[in-house]
Amino acid sequence: MSDKGGLTITRPLRVPDPVRLARYARVPELGPNVLFFSGGSGPGPMCRELINYTHNSVHLITPFDSGGSSAVLRRAFAMPAVGDLRNRMMALSDMSVRGNAEVRRLFAYRLPLDADAGELVERLDAMTAGGDPLVAAIPDPLRKIIRNHLNYFLMAMPSDFNLAGASIGNLVLVGGYLNNGRHLDPVIFLFSKLAEVRGVVRPVVNQDLHLAARLADGRLVLGQHRLTGRSEPPLGSPIVELGLNQGLDCERPATAEIRPKVKHLIAEAELICYPVGSFYTSLLASLLPGGIGQAVAANTCPKVFVPGTAPDSEVLAGGVAQRAAELMAALGGQDGPMRPEGRVLDYVLLDGGWSDYPGGLGRRALEEMGLRIIEADLMTPDSAPLTDGRLLAEALLSLV
Numbered sequence: 001m002s003d004k005g006g007l008t009i010t011r012p013l014r015v016p017d018p019v020r021l022a023r024y025a026r027v028p029e030l031g032p033n034v035l036f037f038s039g040g041s042g043p044g045p046m047c048r049e050l051i052n053y054t055h056n057s058v059h060l061i062t063p064f065d066s067g068g069s070s071a072v073l074r075r076a077f078a079m080p081a082v083g084d085l086r087n088r089m090m091a092l093s094d095m096s097v098r099g100n101a102e103v104r105r106l107f108a109y110r111l112p113l114d115a116d117a118g119e120l121v122e123r124l125d126a127m128t129a130g131g132d133p134l135v136a137a138i139p140d141p142l143r144k145i146i147r148n149h150l151n152y153f154l155m156a157m158p159s160d161f162n163l164a165g166a167s168i169g170n171l172v173l174v175g176g177y178l179n180n181g182r183h184l185d186p187v188i189f190l191f192s193k194l195a196e197v198r199g200v201v202r203p204v205v206n207q208d209l210h211l212a213a214r215l216a217d218g219r220l221v222l223g224q225h226r227l228t229g230r231s232e233p234p235l236g237s238p239i240v241e242l243g244l245n246q247g248l249d250c251e252r253p254a255t256a257e258i259r260p261k262v263k264h265l266i267a268e269a270e271l272i273c274y275p276v277g278s279f280y281t282s283l284l285a286s287l288l289p290g291g292i293g294q295a296v297a298a299n300t301c302p303k304v305f306v307p308g309t310a311p312d313s314e315v316l317a318g319g320v321a322q323r324a325a326e327l328m329a330a331l332g333g334q335d336g337p338m339r340p341e342g343r344v345l346d347y348v349l350l351d352g353g354w355s356d357y358p359g360g361l362g363r364r365a366l367e368e369m370g371l372r373i374i375e376a377d378l379m380t381p382d383s384a385p386l387t388d389g390r391l392l393a394e395a396l397l398s399l400v
Helices: 018-026 046-050 069-079 084-094 100-108 117-129 144-158 168-179 184-194 262-270 279-286 292-298 320-331 363-368 388-397
Strands: 003-004 007-009 034-038 058-059 200-203 210-215 221-223 239-245 271-274 303-305 347-350 372-376
Touching: 018 388, 034 279, 046 084, 046 388, 058 084, 058 262, 069 084, 069 168, 084 168, 084 184, 084 200, 084 221, 100 144, 100 168, 117 144, 117 200, 144 184, 168 184, 200 262, 210 279, 239 279, 239 388, 262 292, 279 320, 303 320, 320 347, 320 363, 363 372, 372 388
Parallel strands: 034 058, 034 271, 058 200, 271 303, 303 347, 347 372
Antiparallel strands: 003 007, 210 221, 210 239
């Protein structure tokens, strides 16, 4: 269903829709504009399939990661996290293009954790000089640009910087960031062109901020890495409120506002998707900046939530209906999916044969919120209990 200029148009819904999918596959460069709010690696398999049908998807990524290599970079340069941006660009890169497989291999490579500081600097020097096999395998001109950005990083790197475990892809992007006046968009644009990224990838904001979560037991937890249950002990109490903070050491609430170019990307979308992934640190985190709820509500395109099919270490209570309610509240739709300016959520896409959604579905609650449930085959025996990338991409594209 669509509503343009006061005229409501409806069509029978078929998921998947083989006619639409065949049309998109013939000319993916003219495929639909599907916009995703997310971060992390959860949507990666779906993105790798998505490019077979459309080269016009848009991905607004959370820049608030505070763990691992990103944490070291953020402390050194007071900048947004770039790891999720790198992951998404590589997931959308066309692997049929000469050199892109080598770029993905280099960008995914991490320097050894057990090498001493001198050895790590020597390895990075070799990459910058072009003699390292991982860099030498990349064709020009991309090899020269990568070397140039690694050199910018080396020149700016503090003397006490810890390279152990550093992602080379992150270092390349940071070098480009520093070389472009501390702006992410130019370096993302450059690498998107050179690596044939089949879509638009942008940080939802370009600010050095962190996540802050209030738990049901009253505690305040600062930092994305303390919420995921990976590098820190799992949360012992559910998250009841998520916000932004300046720094990781003390409570200093912060706000951020999306830029006009991000508002434009949202306004142009033909479908808005809240995809699978870590619910709080990937999905809700990307919805925190001001202006997103209004922009989403103003666009009359369909909006769909794809809940996770496997347990999420960040979620300690409630099921799909509670997640949908939290999603709408984050977008300003506390009283349901209908806002004065428009809707922020229309559909919940489920696997019709999966009965083990964490916390249960809450079908009646979803329907009472005015949400339509769409069921499709989203899993294969090999992918279960996770969704299959191809099936999920095809289901979403059938809704456009």
